Amino acid sequence: xxxxxxxxxxxxxxxxxxxNVQPGQTVSVGADHGQFEMARAVAASAYRHGAGxxxxxxxxxxxxxxxxxxxAEDSLSFVPSWYVHRTLCLGKERVARISLSGPTAIGLLDDxxxxxxxxDQLPFVKExxxxxxxxxxxxTVIPSPxxxxxxxxxxxxxxxxxLDRLWEEVAHVCRLDTPDPIAAWGERAQALGAAAGRLNxxxxxxxxxxxxxxxxxxxxxxxxxxxxxxxxxxxGIVHFANLPTEEVYATPDPAxxxxxxxxxxxxxxxxxxxxxxxxxxxxGGRAVEVDADQGAGVMRGRVAMGEGAARLGEVALVxxxxxxxxxxxxxxxxxxxxNAASHIALGDGSDQGLTDDDAKRRNRSHIHIDFxxxxxxxxxxxxxxxxxxxxxxxxGSWQI
Amino acid sequence: xxxxxxxxxxxxxxxxxxxNVQPGQTVSVGADHGQFEMARAVAASAYRHGAGxxxxxxxxxxxxxxxxxxxAEDSLSFVPSWYVHRTLCLGKERVARISLSGPTAIGLLDDxxxxxxxxDQLPFVKExxxxxxxxxxxxTVIPSPxxxxxxxxxxxxxxxxxLDRLWEEVAHVCRLDTPDPIAAWGERAQALGAAAGRLNxxxxxxxxxxxxxxxxxxxxxxxxxxxxxxxxxxxGIVHFANLPTEEVYATPDPAxxxxxxxxxxxxxxxxxxxxxxxxxxxxGGRAVEVDADQGAGVMRGRVAMGEGAARLGEVALVxxxxxxxxxxxxxxxxxxxxNAASHIALGDGSDQGLTDDDAKRRNRSHIHIDFxxxxxxxxxxxxxxxxxxxxxxxxGSWQI
Numbered sequence: 149x150x151x152x153x154x155x156x157x158x159x160x161x162x163x164x165x166x167x168n169v170q171p172g173q174t175v176s177v178g179a180d181h182g183q184f185e186m187a188r189a190v191a192a193s194a195y196r197h198g199a200g201x202x203x204x205x206x207x208x209x210x211x212x213x214x215x216x217x218x219x220a221e222d223s224l225s226f227v228p229s230w231y232v233h234r235t236l237c238l239g240k241e242r243v244a245r246i247s248l249s250g251p252t253a254i255g256l257l258d259d260x261x262x263x264x265x266x267x268d269q270l271p272f273v274k275e276x277x278x279x280x281x282x283x284x285x286x287x288t289v290i291p292s293p294x295x296x297x298x299x300x301x302x303x304x305x306x307x308x309x310x311l312d313r314l315w316e317e318v319a320h321v322c323r324l325d326t327p328d329p330i331a332a333w334g335e336r337a338q339a340l341g342a343a344a345g346r347l348n349x350x351x352x353x354x355x356x357x358x359x360x361x362x363x364x365x366x367x368x369x370x371x372x373x374x375x376x377x378x379x380x381x382x383x384g385i386v387h388f389a390n391l392p393t394e395e396v397y398a399t400p401d402p403a404x405x406x407x408x409x410x411x412x413x414x415x416x417x418x419x420x421x422x423x424x425x426x427x428x429x430x431x432g433g434r435a436v437e438v439d440a441d442q443g444a445g446v447m448r449g450r451v452a453m454g455e456g457a458a459r460l461g462e463v464a465l466v467x468x469x470x471x472x473x474x475x476x477x478x479x480x481x482x483x484x485x486x487n488a489a490s491h492i493a494l495g496d497g498s499d500q501g502l503t504d505d506d507a508k509r510r511n512r513s514h515i516h517i518d519f520x521x522x523x524x525x526x527x528x529x530x531x532x533x534x535x536x537x538x539x540x541x542x543x544g545s546w547q548i
Numbered sequence: 549x550x551x552x553x554x555x556x557x558x559x560x561x562x563x564x565x566x567x568n569v570q571p572g573q574t575v576s577v578g579a580d581h582g583q584f585e586m587a588r589a590v591a592a593s594a595y596r597h598g599a600g601x602x603x604x605x606x607x608x609x610x611x612x613x614x615x616x617x618x619x620a621e622d623s624l625s626f627v628p629s630w631y632v633h634r635t636l637c638l639g640k641e642r643v644a645r646i647s648l649s650g651p652t653a654i655g656l657l658d659d660x661x662x663x664x665x666x667x668d669q670l671p672f673v674k675e676x677x678x679x680x681x682x683x684x685x686x687x688t689v690i691p692s693p694x695x696x697x698x699x700x701x702x703x704x705x706x707x708x709x710x711l712d713r714l715w716e717e718v719a720h721v722c723r724l725d726t727p728d729p730i731a732a733w734g735e736r737a738q739a740l741g742a743a744a745g746r747l748n749x750x751x752x753x754x755x756x757x758x759x760x761x762x763x764x765x766x767x768x769x770x771x772x773x774x775x776x777x778x779x780x781x782x783x784g785i786v787h788f789a790n791l792p793t794e795e796v797y798a799t800p801d802p803a804x805x806x807x808x809x810x811x812x813x814x815x816x817x818x819x820x821x822x823x824x825x826x827x828x829x830x831x832g833g834r835a836v837e838v839d840a841d842q843g844a845g846v847m848r849g850r851v852a853m854g855e856g857a858a859r860l861g862e863v864a865l866v867x868x869x870x871x872x873x874x875x876x877x878x879x880x881x882x883x884x885x886x887n888a889a890s891h892i893a894l895g896d897g898s899d900q901g902l903t904d905d906d907a908k909r910r911n912r913s914h915i916h917i918d919f920x921x922x923x924x925x926x927x928x929x930x931x932x933x934x935x936x937x938x939x940x941x942x943x944g945s946w947q948i
Contacts, residue, residue, distance in 0.1 A: 172620070174628060181584065184608070191611040195618035201626050202615065206606040208584070211591040215602065218595035220572070226601050228574060229641065230634040237630045 149324075154315055157324045158290060159189035163197050165330045166288030166391045167244045171198040175244045178271065179292070181208045182252040186292035190246055199244075207271040209253035216260045216268055224267035231273050239279035242383065245287035249483040250297045251416045258421070265421070266449030274514040277496050283380070286387040289483055291318050300480050321392045321471045321484065333388065339469070340376035344396045346548050347374040347465075350538065352530035355400075355463060357409065357490070359526030364430065366463050366492065367404025369509070373501025374398045374465075394470030394487040399497040402459035402511035405430040408437075412489055413520040416480045421446045426519055434458050435494065451494065456513030461497030465490045466522060468544030482518050490522025490541070549724075554715055557724045558690060559589035563597050565730045566688030566791045567644045571598040575644045578671065579692070581608045582652040586692035590646055599644075607671040609653035616660045616668055624667035631673050639679035642783065645687035649883040650697045651816045658821070665821070666849030674914040677896050683780070686787040689883055691718050700880050721792045721871045721884065737788065739869065740776035744796045746948050747774040747865075750938065752930035755800075755863060757809065757890070759926030764830065766863050766892065767804025769909070773901025774798045774865075794870030794887040799897040802859035802911035805830040808837075812889055813920040816880045821846045826919055834858050835894065851894060856913030861897030865890045866922060868944030882918050890922025890941070 149157070163169050175194045179187035184206075191202040216224070238245060257265050279285055298310035305313060319325050326332040357364045376396045379389050411426035425441030435458040438448050451458045464486065466473065472488040479485050495515035499507040522528070528541040530548070539547035549557070563569050575594045579587035584606075591602040616624070638645060657665050679685055698710035705713060719725050726732040757764045776796045779789050811826035825841030835858040838848050851858045864886065866873065872888040879885050895915035899907040922928070928941040930948075939947035 172623070184581070184610070188608065188610045188614065192614040192618065195614050198620070200620070200623045201628060202611060203628055204608055204611050206608065208588065208591075208604055208606065210584075210588045211602060211604050214588065214592040214595050218592065220598070220600070223572070223600045228601060228603055228637075230630065230637045233633050233637075234630040237628075237633075241629065 149319070151315065154319050154324060155185060155189040156193065157329065158319070158322060159186065159193035161322065161324070161329055161333075162190055162246050162288055162290045162391060163193045165333060166290060166388050167246050167286050168385055168387045169194055169197055169199050169244045169286070170385060172200040173244050174201045174203065174241065175199045175246060176238055177202060177204040178245070178247040179204060179206050180248065180252040181206060181210065182294045182296065183248045183250070183292040186248050190248075194246075209256050212268060212270065213256055213260070216257060216264050221264070224264055225269070227270065227273060231270075232275050235273045235275040235279060239282055239284035243285055245285050247287070247289045248292035249289050250292045250294060250481050251300060252294055252296055254296050254300050255422070262446040262449050266446060266453065269514065277516070281499060283382045286381050286385040288388055288391055290391045291322070291481065291483055293318050297481070301477060317475055317477055321475070323392070323471070333391070336394075337377035337388065340394070340396055341378060343467070343546055344374035344376040347396065347530075347540070350530055350532065350548065352538070353533045354404065354531040355540070356529040356531055356537070357521055357526055358529070359523065361410030361427070362408065362521060362526055364405065364407035364409045364521070365531070366460065367401040367433070368398065369401050369502060369506035371501060371503040371506045372398045372400060375500055390483060390487070392470070392472060392484070392487055394472060395464040395466050395491075397462055397464035399500065399502060399510050400460050400463045401433070401509070402456075402461070402497065403433040403509070405433045405460050409492070409521045411519045411521060412523045412526070413478055413485045414480055415517070415519045416482065417446065417450075417517070422480065423447050433460065450515055450517060453515055454513060456511050457495055457515050459494070459511045459513075460492055461495045461511040461513065461516055462493035462518065464492070465528060465541060467541065467546055468524070473544065485520055486518045489520040490526065490528060491518050491520045493518040549719070551715065554719050554724060555585060555589040556593065557729065558719070558722060559586070559593035561722065561724070561729055561733075562590055562646050562688055562690045562791060563593045565733060566690060566788050567646050568686050568785055568787045569594055569597055569599050569644045570686070570785060572600040573644050574601045574603065574641065575599045575646060576638055577602060577604040578645070578647040579604060579606050580648065580652040581606060581610065582694045582696065583648045583650070583692040586648050590648075594646075609656050612668060612670065613656055613660070616657060616664050621664070624664055625669070627670065627673060631670075632675050635673045635675040635679060639682055639684035643685055645685050647687070647689045648692035649689050650692045650694060650881050651700060652694055652696055654696050654700050655822070662846040662849050666846060666853065669914065677914075677916070681899060683782050686781050686785040688788055688791055690791045691722070691881065691883055693718050697881070701877060717875055717877055721875070723792070723871070733788065733791070736794075737777035740794070740796055741778060743867070743946055744774035744776040747796065747940070750930055750932065750948065752938070753933045754804065754931040755940065756929040756931060756937070757921060757926055758929070759923065761810030761827070762808065762921060762926055764805065764807035764809045764921070765931070766860060767801040767833070768798065769801050769902060769906035771901060771903040771906045772798045772800060775900055790883060790887070792870070792872060792884070792887055794872060795864040795866050795891075797862055797864035799900065799902060799910050800860050800863045801833070801909070802856070802861070802897065803833040803909070805833045805860050809892070809921045811919045811921060812923045812926070813878055813885045814880055815917070815919045816882065817846065817850075817917070822880065823847050833860065850915055850917060853915055854913055856911050857895055857915050859894070859911045859913075860892050861895045861911040861913065861916055862893035862918065864892070865928060865941060867941065867946055868924070873944065885920055886918045889920040890926065890928060891918050891920045893918040
C-alpha cells in the first residue's frame with residue numbers, strides 16, 4: 149500500500165470503527181502543527197461517511213513556545229473562556245472526537261524554564277475530563293506519522309526511510325495490513341474484554357508489580373473494575389477510545405500505592421518534552437520521590453501541580469499478544485508505548501464501574517500522565533482480600 | 549533586511565500600531581494554512597509586547613474542500629455554535645484581533661460546484677460584523693506573503709525570486725523600508741483624514757464614476773460620512789484596521805446605485821476563487837446583471853445570497869499618493885488591491901457616522917465583497933444636493 153492508501157485506511161478506521169461517527173454528526177478533530185495530511189484524510193473520510201460538519205483544530209507548539217518564552221508569569225495558566233465553552237459544547241452537542249497522536253515538535257521547549265512550561269497545559273483543557281467522564285462523546289485517538297516523529301524513532305535511517313518504516317509499523321499495529329482491519333479489531337477487543345472479565349471475577353484487593361528496579365503494590369477499590377477497548381456513550385454509541393488498544397485497565401485507590409517503580413520506556417509529554425529513566429517512589433499512595441535521567445524537573449513540575457497530580461488514577465495491564473510489544477520499537481508516544489506494556493497514570497481517574505462511595509474517593513486532577521512500568525521481566529501478582537497471592541502476568545502472558 | 553527581519557518588523561507594526569495591543573490583552577490571530585511563519589511572528593511579537601494570551605486560529609482550506617466535495621447539501625451552511633460564541637466573546641472580552649491576508653490555496657475549489665462552494669462561508673462567521681459594528685475590538689489586517697501567493701503575482705519569476713519580490717513589495721507598501729514606519733503611517737493617516745474631512749464638508753448627494761466600461765452613480769445618505777485609516781474602539785483604543793491603508797470610505801444609500809461598472813482589477817474571494825473581468829449593472833441600487841470573464845457563477849452565487857448581497861455597503865476613494873497603485877502590481881488580494889484603486893463593496897455596510905434613520909436604511913448582509921472600479925482613467929465627480937457637479941478625483945489626484 150502506498151502512503152495515500154495507508155492514510156485513507158487509517159482515517160476510515162478512525163471514523164467508522166474508532167469514533168464510530170454517526171450520520172449528520174459533528175466531528176471535532178484535534179491535530180498538531182505538522183499533522184495536516186492525516187487531519188485532512190480524517191476530515192475527508194468523515195464527510196464521505198456522512199458527518200454533518202468537521203471542525204479541525206490545529207494546535208501550534210511554536211506559539212506555545214513564544215508564550216512560555218515571553219508571557220507574564222501570572223498569565224501562563226490562563227485559558228480563554230471560549231476554549232472551555234467549546235470543550236463543554238462537544239459533550240452537550242454530542243460531538244464525535246478524533247485526536248491525532250504522535251510527537252511533532254520534539255525538544256522545542258527544552259531550553260525554556262520547565263516551571264513556566266509546566267504552567268501552560270494547552271492544548272489540554274481540563275473540562276475535557278468531565279466530558280469524557282460524562283460519556284457524551286464517541287471518540288478515538290489514532291497515531292499520525294510525521295517526519296519529526298520518524299526521525300526520533302529511527303535516528304539511524306534517512307528521513308524518508310524512517311517515515312516509511314514508521315508508517316509500516318503503524319499500519320501493522322493498527323492492523324491495517326490484515327484483510328479486514330475492522331474484523332481483526334473486533335476479535336482483539338473480544339479477547340481483551342474476556343481478560344478484563346476474568347480479572348473482575350477475582351475481586352483483587354491490590355496488584356503487585358515486581359521486576360528490575362520495581363517493587364510496587366497498588367491498592368484497588370472494592371468496586372475497581374477492569375475495562376478493555378470497547379466504550380459506549382450514554383446514548384449507546386459503541387466506540388474504541390484508542391487505536392491501537394491492547395490494554396486492560398482499572399481505577400486504583402489513590403490512597404494505597406507503596407514501593408518504587410522504574411519506568412520501562414521513555415515518556416513524551418504532550419508538549420514534546422521527553423522524560424527518560426523516570427523513577428518514582430510512592431508512600432501511602434503519594435509520589436514522594438520523582439527522579440529521571442532526563443526531564444526530571446519537568447516531571448516534578450507536573451507532580452507538584454496539586455495533590456491529585458501526585459497520586460494514581462489508572463493501572464493498566466498489557467499482555468504479549470498485542471502487536472506493539474512484539475515490535476520492540478520505542479515510539480516515544482504514549483498511545484503506542486502504553487499499549488506495549490503495563491502502565492500506571494498519575495492524575496485523574498475514571499469513575500467507570502465504581503460505586504458512588506468509591507467514585508468519590510477516586511483520584512481527581514487536571515493531569516493524566518501514563519507511564520510504562522511493565523515488561524516481560526516485570527511480574528504482576530493479584531492480592532486477594534484474604535491476602536492470597538495469585539499470579540496474573542508472567543513473561544507477559546496471562547496466568548488467570 | 550532579510551526575511552526574518554521583515555517578518556519581525558511587519559509583526560511588530562501589526563501589534564504595536566495596527567491593532568495597538570494593550571498590556572495583558574488577549575489577541576486573536578486569524579491565519580490560513582501556510583501562513584505559519586507570520587502567525588508565529590505576530591504571536592511572538594504580541595507576547596513580547598505584553599499580550600496576556602495569543603489565540604492563533606488556523607483555517608484549513610483543504611478541509612473546506614472536503615466539505616464542499618462530500619457533505620450533504622443541506623449541511624453546507626451550518627456553523628458550529630462554538631464558532632459563533634467565540635466570535636461574540638472577542639467583543640465581550642475586549643480582545644485584540646490581527647488577521648493575516650493573502651491568497652494561500654489558489655484555485656483549490658475551482659473544480660467544485662460553485663453553488664455548493666458559495667453556501668459554505670467559513671472561515672467567515674457573520675457575527676464578526678456585529679463585533680466590528682460595536683467597535684469592541686481593536687484590530688488590524690496585514691498581508692502575509694507566502695510562496696503560492698508569490699507565484700500567482702509573479703508567474704514569470706522562479707518561486708524563490710517571486711517570494712523575494714513579494715516580500716520586497718509588501719515591505720514597501722507597508723512602509724517597512726522607511727526609517728520609522730510608525731511615523732510614516734502617522735503622516736499618511738493624517739493626509740487621508742484631511743481628504744475625508746474635505747469630502748464631508750461638501751455633503752455630496754452622490755458620486756459619479758466615469759471611465760472605460762464604467763458609468764455608475766452611487767447615492768449617499770445625508771449623513772454618509774467619509775472615514776480614513778484611524779479607528780477607535782468604544783473604550784478609546786486607537787487602531788488601524790488595515791495595514792496598508794490608503795482609502796477614504798463611506799457607507800452609501802443601498803437604494804440608489806444606477807449604471808454599469810467594469811472591475812479594474814481581478815478579485816480573489818476568501819476561499820481562493822479568482823474573479824476576473826467582473827462587470828455589474830445596477831438598477832435602483834440593486835445588482836441586476838453580474839458577468840465576468842472568470843468566476844461569474846461563483847460571483848452570481850454570492851450576489852444571490854440575499855437582498856443585501858446584491859446592494860452596496862461601501863464606496864471608497866483612493867488617490868495616487870498611496871504606495872500600492874504606483875507599483876502597478878496586481879496582488880490578487882483585496883487588502884492590497886483595494887488600496888490601489890477606488891472601489892465599492894457588495895454587502896454589509898458600516899453604521900459609522902450615520903444618523904439613526906440612515907443607519908436603519910443602510911445595507912445589511914452576511915457578505916462584504918470589495919471590488920476595484922477605479923483607475924487613473926476613471927474620474928470621480930461629486931453631485932451636490934442642488935445637482936451641481938464637482939470634480940473629486942481626476943487622474944488619481946484630489947480636485948477638492
